[in-house]
């Protein structure tokens with residue numbers, strides 16, 4: 001059979017092996033049942049990947065560490081771990097951000113007979129605190145209110161300082177102490193302080209640590225000290241799997257540190273495992289990522305990195321890898337041309353791949369831009385929404401702008417429920433701010449324990465109580481729609497791209513000055529950010545750069561990101577000089 005082709009990847013092999021067709025769901029002959037003949041490469045990769053999974057599941061260890069790069073099947077591992085538990089088992093899955101909760105929930109909450117709860121650590125703490133420890137009001141914007149109070153009281157306080165002190169458990173921190181005293185007055189908690197309160201509580205009440213059949217932690221590299229400590233407390237009372245990847249640590253600016261996962265790895269007692277096969281990215285993207293990491297290490301970056309293998313899982317990715325052998329580097333004359341070029345490429349891809357609207361959570365196209373210079377995304381959004389050939393019945397363009405801030409309705413809701421709610425009246429004052437002197441006086445008086453309701457003029461209180469009573473709770477909240485079938489295009493920032501993937505990805509703004517901010521002083525955070533950008537696509541990745549105009553010299557100049565030049569040249573397909581006339 002020397003000349004036969006592998007029935008999975010279609011390569012000619014000297015020797016072929018019989019394997020179950022359902023283990024090769026992407027096989028080129030679309031065989032669903034029975035056996036197929038596969039090449040040695042398809043056989044070995046499948047078997048090695050199964051063995052890795054089996055070792056993790058069969059480990060008897062109460063504490064397992066799983067290091068896995070982008071797209072290496074952590075969700076599949078979690079699913080297998082949960083399915084291995086007896087029926088009726090309660091499982092807690094904690095991940096880092098909401099982006100990741102959605103996807104995990106879709107996969108894990110449907111496992112029959114197991115009670116799986118997927119949460120961010122913040123939402124877990126909030127639920128724990130409000131569900132049993134204390135009936136605080138949850139108000140995520142509380143730090144903003146406290147910041148305004150601090151200004152009136154001439155106390156030094158900053159939201160950043162507060163986050164830093166909580167992240168590092170600085171119990172005597174001045175920001176934290178001031179914040180907690182105000183939070184008591186308002187009888188409220190917000191995001192980070194909920195975590196802080198839960199940490200203190202559990203540390204003193206070890207017997208109250210919730211008990212699960214299994215606790216699974218995802219994205220551990222992005223947790224900070226207090227979060228790692230809470231996970232440590234959960235591990236005292238539970239069987240736990242901690243997973244993460246120190247190459248994707250993006251949250252150092254929030255006091256997170258990849259050193260927590262590196263410490264676990266260095267500990268000789270830890271039961272360590274590696275997921276090496278990437279089932280998301282093409283061979284070209286995996287090679288580019290690997291080469292980029294190597295170069296970064298040679299430049300003395302990513303010190304203390306956990307050494308790891310990162311391989312493209314050929315049995316699933318042969319087709320996408322062949323159709324997309326290179327990363328596209330499109331060089332456009334202006335920002336507007338870049339936006340139009342992306343639109344043109346989207347339409348070409350939809351046509352070539354005969355893409356149909358789907359109801360999947362994952363978008364078909366992901367367009368990623370720097371948040372600092374967000375005109376990139378705004379331009380693309382405008383071009384896409386204005387285009388006649390992007391039919392809104394077929395396409396859905398998702399572009400989430402910055403989150404909303406405090407609205408007066410938040411206050412009305414609270415005072416309707418409780419007419420003496422300090423938080424409720426404080427929010428109304430904050431939004432309405434009728435008179436700064438009066439507001440200042442009220443805040444000063446509040447230190448003596450008086451309620452804000454007592455301190456407000458009667459007519460002011462009556463006026464706003466009347467409005468509060470006339471507002472209905474459902475204002476502004478649309479009934480949630482089911483997911484309709486659409487070709488989904490999602491626009492997001494570099495940081496927002498974490499945890500997302502799509503068949504086709506466009507990245508904007510890769511110039512020195514943006515990423516990296518300073519090519520002579522590159523940070524690990526930026527290196528990790530670029531790794532994340534390189535590993536979002538299942539099929540094609542296009543890096544779109546524009547020339548910037550030097551007003552003094554009156555010339556356009558190219559200022560390509562150092563990071564892009566660290567990708568091996570042979571993995572790039574450069575499309576030079578894209579002009580307005582090319583994208584009409």
Ligand SMILES: [Zn+2]
Pocket residue numbers: 006007008009010011038039040041042043
């Ligand atoms: Zn093969």
